[in-house]
Amino acid sequence: xxxxxxxxxxxxxxxxxxxxxxxxxxxxxxxxxxxxxxxxxxxxxxxxxxxxxxxxxxxxxxxxxxxxxxxxxxxxxxxxxxxxxxxxxxxxxxxxxxxxxxxxxxxxxxxxxxxxxxxxxxxxxxxxxxxxxxxxxxxxxxxxxxxxxxxxxxxxxxxxxxxxxxxxxxxxxxxxxxx
Numbered sequence: 485x486x487x488x489x490x491x492x493x494x495x496x497x498x499x500x501x502x503x504x505x506x507x508x509x510x511x512x513x514x515x516x517x518x519x520x521x522x523x524x525x526x527x528x529x530x531x532x533x534x535x536x537x538x539x540x541x542x543x544x545x546x547x548x549x550x551x552x553x554x555x556x557x558x559x560x561x562x563x564x565x566x567x568x569x570x571x572x573x574x575x576x577x578x579x580x581x582x583x584x585x586x587x588x589x590x591x592x593x594x595x596x597x598x599x600x601x602x603x604x605x606x607x608x609x610x611x612x613x614x615x616x617x618x619x620x621x622x623x624x625x626x627x628x629x630x631x632x633x634x635x636x637x638x639x640x641x642x643x644x645x646x647x648x649x650x651x652x653x654x655x656x657x658x659x660x661x662x663x
Contacts, residue, residue: 520550524558532563540574557591570600572609579613 519537522528526542533549540548541556546563553567559574570582572592580586582600590608599616 522559538567555592 517536519539520534522532522538522540522542522544524541527544528542529545531547531549532538532544535551537552537554538548538550539554539556540559540561542558543560544563545561548561548563548565548567550567552569552571553565554571555561555574555576557573559576561575562577564578565576565580567582568584570580570586572580572586572588572594574591575593575595577595579596580594580598580600582598582602584600585602585604586598586600587604588594588606588609588611590606592606593610595610595612597613597615598611599618601618603615603617605611
């Protein structure tokens with residue numbers, strides 16, 4: 485007998501609907517890996533290392549080593565930072581080293597020394613410390629050349645950072661010839 489008193493249904497039953505496929509995604513060791521994120525409510529004390537991009541929105545004390553490190557607007561870092569590229573949108577208290585570039589955005593604050601090939605300080609940013617423009621230099625000047633070092637200090641002022649000083653070191657290569 486069928487449902488609700490109708491004729492019995494002798495037809496083959498339809499196959500059950502396929503279960504929804506569960507797609508497993510595995511992280512591949514490519515550059516498309518998800519970034520390491522330290523959330524606003526997180527506090528980490530110690531050494532932090534990551535080979536993927538790192539976004540810090542919380543609080544970190546200690547040392548940070550990464551490829552590309554971004555200190556977000558709510559990020560509060562009291563650490564030495566080493567990265568290829570460092571972008572500061574929040575606050576950093578500690579020395580920063582970028583093998584390629586260190587950038588302080590208009591909302592960023594750095595209280596410490598910076599060493600990098602390229603340093604970008606946006607209008608409105610706060611930077612209190614010394615900067616060193618590091619470039620790949622030959623270990624020894626070629627024969628007949630001598631290297632002279634020159635240091636220049638300039639004063640800069642930004643909102644909330646009066647009397648901040650920036651110093652940069654540059655080198656000059658001169659050729660000497662015997663008469």
